Amino acid sequence: MTLSEEDYIKTIYHLSDFNSKSVATNAIAEQMNTKPSSVTDMVKKLSEKSLVNYKKYQGVLLSEKGRLVALSIIRKHRLWEVFLVDKLNFSWDEVHVVAEQLEHIKSDALIDKLDAHLGYPKVDPHGDPIPNKDGVFTKSVKKLISELPVGSQGVCVGVNDSSAAFLKFLDKNKIALGDTFKVLEIEEFDGSVTISTRSGSIRISKQIATNLFLEIVDEE
Amino acid sequence: MTLSEEDYIKTIYHLSDFNSKSVATNAIAEQMNTKPSSVTDMVKKLSEKSLVNYKKYQGVLLSEKGRLVALSIIRKHRLWEVFLVDKLNFSWDEVHVVAEQLEHIKSDALIDKLDAHLGYPKVDPHGDPIPNKDGVFTKSVKKLISELPVGSQGVCVGVNDSSAAFLKFLDKNKIALGDTFKVLEIEEFDGSVTISTRSGSIRISKQIATNLFLEIVDEE
DNA sequence: AATTAATTTTAGACAAAACTAAAAAATTGT
DNA sequence: ACAATTTTTTAGTTTTGTCTAAAATTAATT
Numbered sequence: 001m002t003l004s005e006e007d008y009i010k011t012i013y014h015l016s017d018f019n020s021k022s023v024a025t026n027a028i029a030e031q032m033n034t035k036p037s038s039v040t041d042m043v044k045k046l047s048e049k050s051l052v053n054y055k056k057y058q059g060v061l062l063s064e065k066g067r068l069v070a071l072s073i074i075r076k077h078r079l080w081e082v083f084l085v086d087k088l089n090f091s092w093d094e095v096h097v098v099a100e101q102l103e104h105i106k107s108d109a110l111i112d113k114l115d116a117h118l119g120y121p122k123v124d125p126h127g128d129p130i131p132n133k134d135g136v137f138t139k140s141v142k143k144l145i146s147e148l149p150v151g152s153q154g155v156c157v158g159v160n161d162s163s164a165a166f167l168k169f170l171d172k173n174k175i176a177l178g179d180t181f182k183v184l185e186i187e188e189f190d191g192s193v194t195i196s197t198r199s200g201s202i203r204i205s206k207q208i209a210t211n212l213f214l215e216i217v218d219e220e
Numbered sequence: 221m222t223l224s225e226e227d228y229i230k231t232i233y234h235l236s237d238f239n240s241k242s243v244a245t246n247a248i249a250e251q252m253n254t255k256p257s258s259v260t261d262m263v264k265k266l267s268e269k270s271l272v273n274y275k276k277y278q279g280v281l282l283s284e285k286g287r288l289v290a291l292s293i294i295r296k297h298r299l300w301e302v303f304l305v306d307k308l309n310f311s312w313d314e315v316h317v318v319a320e321q322l323e324h325i326k327s328d329a330l331i332d333k334l335d336a337h338l339g340y341p342k343v344d345p346h347g348d349p350i351p352n353k354d355g356v357f358t359k360s361v362k363k364l365i366s367e368l369p370v371g372s373q374g375v376c377v378g379v380n381d382s383s384a385a386f387l388k389f390l391d392k393n394k395i396a397l398g399d400t401f402k403v404l405e406i407e408e409f410d411g412s413v414t415i416s417t418r419s420g421s422i423r424i425s426k427q428i429a430t431n432l433f434l435e436i437v438d439e440e
Numbered sequence: 441a442a443t444t445a446a447t448t449t450t451a452g453a454c455a456a457a458a459c460t461a462a463a464a465a466a467t468t469g470t
Numbered sequence: 471a472c473a474a475t476t477t478t479t480t481a482g483t484t485t486t487g488t489c490t491a492a493a494a495t496t497a498a499t500t
Contacts, residue, residue: 002456002457004456004457004458024477024478025477025478025479026476026477026478034457034458034459035458035459035460036477036478036479037458037459037460037461037478037479037480037481038457038458038459039478040478040479040480041456041457041458041479042457042458045456045457056465056478056479057464057465057466057477057478057479084330087307087337088330088333088334088337089333090329090333094329097327098325098327098329098330101325101326101327102322102325105318105321105322106321107317107318107321109310109314109318110304110308110318113308113309113310114308117307117308222486222487224486224487224488244447244448245447245448245449246446246447246448254487254488254489255488255489255490256447256448256449257448257449257450257451257488257489257490257491258487258488258489259448260448260449260450261449261486261487261488262487262488265486265487276448276449276495277447277448277449277494277495277496
């Protein structure tokens with residue numbers, strides 16, 4: 001598989017929403033910063049390799065073979081992200097670009113040993129699940145705080161709004177990636193939420209609650 | 221820089237023997253499994269980017285700019301090799317192919333953090349020196365046991381002969397990569413050498429002595 | 441020094457992956 | 471239902487890196 005083919009496969013997987021919808025040529029082109037005509041060419045090629053099911057003017061969907069390729073790339077991407085954050089002390093928001101390169105390294109032994117070295121993580125630093133060798137993964141249990149009922153508990157794994165202002169706010173309130181929070185109370189009136197943190201409990205506004213993701217600690 | 225350009229730069233550096241000899245078109249072609257005509261094309265391109273000095277029919281030599289590019293690739297290659305061996309438990313002889321891919325990952329931050337994570341190693345698992353960010357490196361002090369005078373001491377970092385038979389012999393005699401040896405005595409008659417190991421001293425034949433590399437523990 | 445041999449370069453072609461411009465099919469709106 | 475719009479495909483180029491075959495240059499040999 002060429003680098004370019006792998007990128008198309010990955011994009012098609014993501015746009016198809018777990019391989020349920022067929023994906024439009026234009027959508028792929030937009031996502032990949034290329035032209036629709038280029039997409040048509042590549043999709044034909046992928047179809048000949050039976051990585052996708054494609055009929056003219058009907059969009060594409062990954063074949064089972066293609067889906068497994070996509071999952072193996074995603075597995076690599078997410079394992080590398082864990083490595084970058086856990087071992088090299090990158091912050092969660094810096095790792096994507098580098099992981100996009102690392103995900104194309106071809107070596108099964110490498111990825112097996114990396115997995116072991118990292119302690120077989122189940123989720124990446126953004127809370128997204130890591131497929132196993134066979135492409136099996138627990139579906140994401142990453143939720144915004146505003147979507148959770150009282151009593152929910154989870155590890156903070158990401159933000160929606162990555163503006164400097166928001167990150168500064170988090171810092172001031174001692175909220176950091178990797179912290180465990182519990183939803184204590186939801187105020188009906190304004191949607192603000194009281195959560196427990198290591199340093200006590202704080203109340204956060206609805207706006208904040210809709211910008212913080214928790215990875216729910218829920219057994220598979 | 222494209223992947224292909226980087227491979228050419230690296231090959232030219234290695235063939236030029238620390239950038240001292242000018243390198244023949246045919247030599248590059250042979251080393252890279254391509255045709256001389258392809259090399260001519262690429263060399264022209266590199267020359268236009270002033271990465272090499274090239275005159276028709278005269279061979280190529282890296283420019284200072286090109287030399288620094290080569291050293292940065294070699295730095296990445298060797299740091300990744302250390303990572304693969306020290307952190308992922310690859311054996312020294314499995315790492316080259318994977319490192320050839322990893323060396324092309326583009327991220328200064330990545331390589332800085334990797335360097336720190338590994339404890340700023342000075343040599344790779346084969347005993348070859350790792351250039352620093354500015355392309356400065358201590359010259360190799362990797363020698364065959366047969367080349368050393370009595371009293372020399374060093375860490376075993378590689379073999380010349382990587383046949384299964386030889387590796388089995390090493391295993392049987394409890395000689396492993398990373399072990400420290402000292403040359404105790406050299407037998408004039410047959411060139412055999414007595415060396416001290418962790419488990420006492422053993423005598424090795426000249427043939428063996430010409431196949432084991434020590435990284436001499438010699439301050440820079 | 442002249443011929444032969446080896447090396448290197450040129451010229452022209454090809455495959456991969458992209459592009460532009462134009463044609464074809466599907467979708468939308470009235 | 472049909473014209474207008476959007477989406478998708480086709481056809482024809484371009485660029486990068488490679489190739490083959492032939493020409494040019496350098497090196498070797500007698």
